[in-house]
Amino acid sequence: MESLTSYFGPLCGKEEKPEEERHFRANDRPFNLSYRYADNAIKTSKYNLFTFLPLNLFEQFGRLANAYFLFLMVLQLIPQVSSLSWFTTAVPLFLVLAITAVKDASDDINRHRSDKQVNNRMVDVLIDGELRNEKWMNVQVGDIIKLENNQFVTADLMLLSSSEPLNLVYVETAELDGETNLKVKQALTVTGDMGDSTDSLASFKGEVRCEPPNNRLDRFRGTLSLDGQTYSLDNDKVLLRGCTLRNTEWCFGLVIFGGPDTKLMQNSGKTTLKRTSIDHLMNVLVLCIFGFLASMCAVLAIGNGIWEVREGSVFTVFLPREQGVNAALSSFLSFWSYVIVLNTVVPISLYVSVEIIRLGNSFFIDWDRKMYYPKSDTPAQARTTTLNEELGQIKYIFSDKTGTLTQNIMTFNKCSINGKAYGELFDFSGQRVEITEKSEKVDFSWNQLADPKFFFHDHSLVETVREGNQEAQAFFRLLALCHTVMPEEKKEGELYYQAQSPDEGALVTAARNFGFVFRSRTPETITAVEMGRQVVYELLAVLDFNNVRKRMSVIVRSPEGKLTLYCKGADTIIYERLHPSCNKLKEVTTGHLNEYAGDGLRTLVLAYKDLDESYMDEWKLRHHEASTAMDDREERLDQLYEEIEKDLQLLGATAVEDKLQDGVPQTIEQLAKADIKIWVLTGDKQETAENIGYSCNMLREEMKEIFVVAANTAEAVKEELRNARRIMCPDSAEEPSVIKARAGLFWLQKTERVEDEKVDGDYGLVINGHSLAFALDTDLHLELLRTACMCQTVICCRVTPLQKAQVVQLVKKYKQAVTLAIGDGANDVSMIKAAHIGVGISGQEGMQAVLSSDYSFAQFRYLQRLLLVHGRWSYLRMCKFLQYFFYKNFTFTFVHFWYAFFCGFSAQTVYDEWFITLYNLVYTALPVLAMSIFDQDVNDRWSSQYPQLYAPGQLNLYFSKKAFVSCMMHSCYSSLILFFIPWAAMHDTVRDDGKDIADYQSFALLAQTCLLIVMSAQLCLDTSYWTAVNQFFVWGSLAAYFAVTLTMYSNGMFLIFTSSFPFIGTARNSLNQPNVWLTVFLTSLLCILPVVAFRFILIQLWPTANDKVRHKVRKEALPAPAPRRPPTRRISTRRSGYAFSHAQGYGDLVTSRRFLLRLPLRSRPLFTQTDSPLAQNQPQHYRTIPEEAEDSQKPPPTGGAAAAQ
């Protein structure tokens, strides 16, 4: 196949060498066009007006069943073969095609619409020396465009210049990677100097060489040549499509990648049509059925051949053969005739009914009030209607953290000051009181600068502070001084903080509300308002945070001239540096810290130290020396810091809550009980992720061990993974055993499978992004998979969107298990698309995730209901439906098979042609639909009460190949009864008045009545939830059968359509015979009673979990709704690590003078506009300015620093 395309490729002119390097010139369209780079138009639609019909029909006939029915229709047009009228298949086929086509068309129209809307956005483009307003789709590579504040970035741009000092721009990348904080990009000075001068920009003749289009969001390499000079370009100078410009009046950029080449589009991944495993199974089964059909027909054709030779040849006196037909040809023709007669084994209505059931179940999801979130007025939404039953089979959940598990809101929750804990509420008897929304809030109105969105419930703290408690005041003074937050005061008294991390912002805000307001800063001073009194501190040094130090200090001089070092940091780090005199306080505080950590709070220890003036002078001198030293600068500084940060005095500890969404721990607990494995894939730091892991019950103290994989080389990663595995399962095989198999249609699809390995006890695994990059390589990914799948919980940190998808695909590929990905941001899109089922959390960070998801709702906790209730029901219903449906059609068809032995294999049907047409369409359609839409074995409360009921779905118990075979055996038995009992009862009998009843028409009527009654009885047996609708449909269908039959067999119908209704009078003449009814009764008994007996004995001997719960349901009343338990307090020895979730702060910038130079002059509101509803909801919203140093995210360098020039 590949060679074929490569052969024809050049002929078709489609041969495209993969782009190796992108090369273009600014402001030189003719030159750039010669490369034929993609322009900025995007296309996600599938069809246009002319291609719709052929393409769509082609796609639809790709479905096996549709193609088969087309083939049948053609067959039926051949008179020698036709054993049924042509319209019996044409009408349903046409209906099915039409419905599907309409649905596809409306989907595609929506895609066209959104493409059009995006392509027609306007942007200013510099053409011929002037700015013109152009549509997005007309932008070309090499164009210079101007962006304004809050505009979407049009294409991937190289930043040329901006309105901001130092050519900085701020962008929000939420659409791209889901991070809500602002990022800074900086232009090259040489281009930045052009400013907004149109002339110089128009004459800009820079030439760019850079990497070809790819999907790496975090890396860009290229060079800019200008006037003989070459400048290197990196990620910092590139604005990516999908970002939004913030806090920047304007900027100019040079288009590097357009439309489909942009990193956004490259990252969006292919939308593949998702099919459920039942779909796949159904396809395989349909194929098996074809084989089965063919063999049945072959048997019958051979029978026909033999019969024609032995009997038919002598019967020619009464029935001469048609011309040229001999026994062999007759046998051949009868093969095709039987293909038509037995076509009901592959009923076309199967697919339609399946779609209807799924649609119905999707509506139930849409309508569920228990998945409706009143706060944001968001109901759950089933955006795809074809995946419902898969919800009942989930084995792995991949979850995003921020915005999915957590609300992305940090709140200052508790603190311990000088050995006294604050933040809890107690009632009069000293009992701890749960803090709820109704609890009384502390009144901060005495403080005019207080943030109105800040809440605190413990009054004693405010009183302590206002009483003038020294330690409490020092505590908040430290919080107000020791940080790198940037204040903005656009109006007097309206402060906004731009914080390095949400934690830091929360702490500074807490200090602000408790009367220690951080007001403004200059490189040398910090202005604070302490209890209403303005105080200016001189900032002598900032000892910034980094990963190793895990602490940060500031050295300030108070107006009184007192020198103090304030330090905050991780408990373990600070504790080592405390003065021995605080040992006692240390003990008490440790107790508090444990308690906080047990509650899943992020803790931080605060300490201070008074400094000596002379020592400080001397230290400063050395600091200056060290910071200007050429070599070993870092180490020397570290030593200096180490030296001064010792003998600290303990002040207390803070506890910040990374607020989980409601009900997350309980949901995770329930899902874990249902044996669903949950992997968290987050862009966060390891510590943060671990912390959340603990607070939402995924990592637990009682776990045997939690492995952390954080290595920097492939070898080390491999070793760590291996070690973990050996600990968990010492006797596991060294080499992974991959089971190769073939599956799918025609067994074309190769599958590889890694078996689950049995592990005692629960383990957890934490792996960071760096290691993950190695582990996802082909030679390590099986190692990762084996180790990870042994663990109860897996947390991957610092994961890029693409890696998220890779992890999902890894599990999907080798575990053959159903996966679900849940996330809320654009960075989760790839994962959502990759997983079998994608769930989007709506109403948080934009709508990207929701738009590409299959299901969406507002809160993570609804996942429990979606899976354990809706998913389980959907799966159950679908399986019941399929089982019944196959049963009813097989039984129907097999009766024809048995009759063939009596009618000379002549393809004579047992039933009336009209019955054949209406059987699936009318008589049995509605009851089974009602069952598969309404059925519930146990109601929703019991379903969520007993998550173990979910297990059968994961194990594919209800419908599998095995179930299918047993279903066939059952049909076989039933059809034998259904044919031979009426035969034996009727073949030699007459009516009570001696007239005929053993005639073909009476027998047909008897056989079809028996069949229908047995099918209805079987349905009744399968239905476990009898609503009025079920009753109505079952009885209604039976009544309809008799009504329709009597009508069709009436005089009028015969006289009008003589040849179509030859069964006149049959119903009247045979349904009044007692022996007919006795036969019906006996047949039904013999078909139904064995099933009842079998099921009953199974329940008695081997009751399933399901039976047990149903047994309980009968005995007990409804279970009480699960009480909202307070999260269990963890007895923890583990203390949360340093709370800061970000690395290197911008201490440098704070003291660099340059940065702040123009800051006081500028007063741009940060939040004038934001489309995130989050901003309005939360107390305070912090945005981080600097990015983390790029290297820490970068996977190992692959090709040297070639582009660095």
Added chain:
Amino acid sequence: MGKVKGKSGPLARRPDNSAFKQQRLPAWSPMLTANTVLPFFYFMALLCMLLGVWLLLTVQSTQEKKLDYTEAGTCNTCFELRKNVSNAAKPCSCKVEFEIKKAFKGDVFFYYGLQNFHQNLRRYMDSRDDGQMVGRKKNLKNPSTYCKPFTNGLNRLPIAPCGAVANSIFNDSFTLSYRGSRGRVVPVPLLRKGLTWYTDKNIKYRNPQDGNMTLAQVLEGTAQPLYWQKPAYELDTHDPNNNGFINDDLIVWMREAAFPNFKKLYGVLYRATKPFTTGLPAGNYSINISYNFPVQYFRGRKEVVLTTLTWFGGQNHFLPVAYLITSCLILLIAVVLTVAWCKFGKNGRNMEGDGMPSGTTNEWLKSVLL
């Protein structure tokens, strides 16, 4: 979904709290419990038993005499004669004698039976024109193509009635005689009318009408089926209203049998005269057969059947016996279920924790059953 538009305010998109949408429709969820299943089984066993006994008694009260005359008695010569197609037109009659030991009480029905005659072949069954048989003038002269190759006969005239079914009509005729105690031979009167379903005689089959013309005139321009010895309007020489398409024998024949062995009603005992007022008396009987229908080609057999009926139809032992057997089976199953329930299910231990009753036989049974 449509309701969403109607509302506004903070909870505009909240789904309705209807039982249907919340899947809380009141419902009955039956379960297979011992309290329902076991009594049901015992009841069914009893019911089937009673039905079986009752049916058996009913069937036992009927009497039946089957007589295969294909080669019996003097029919042997006719059988040989019919082997040769060229003798098809030659008349041949023969006589078969038999004895009825016990008198047949009540109405006695006379059937002819054929074995191995496939009236249920698809092409055979389709080979008829209901439009013609219901008296449509259009179809009379222009029979449906389904009738091929029996659409046009001699001189390419359209055949009425056309098709293979009508063409192959059974054309033996019988006269039954009773030899009384004193050696006197009394012909047994047979009623040869009212053999068909009411709907067939009156609706499905009608003669074409054309003003006051006789049937023969209406059928002018059509040919009789190839194998027929008489045209359609001369089928019954005694009763002009039993001719053409509404002839009882034709209608009976045209109701195709579902299986290759079948019997069709030939006549009913006319009980107006002695000694037949109470049925057929015991004694010796003979049947004179006009032997026309060839069966030797397809290895068929011909028979006559004399039978009395009950409300349950003829003498068919299958249903009573089947009911009795079923009853025993159900009883057996019921006992097994009861034992299983008493041993495992009764105390409800199975329904509690996760523990399963263990034991090797149990596991073995499970592996067999599942």
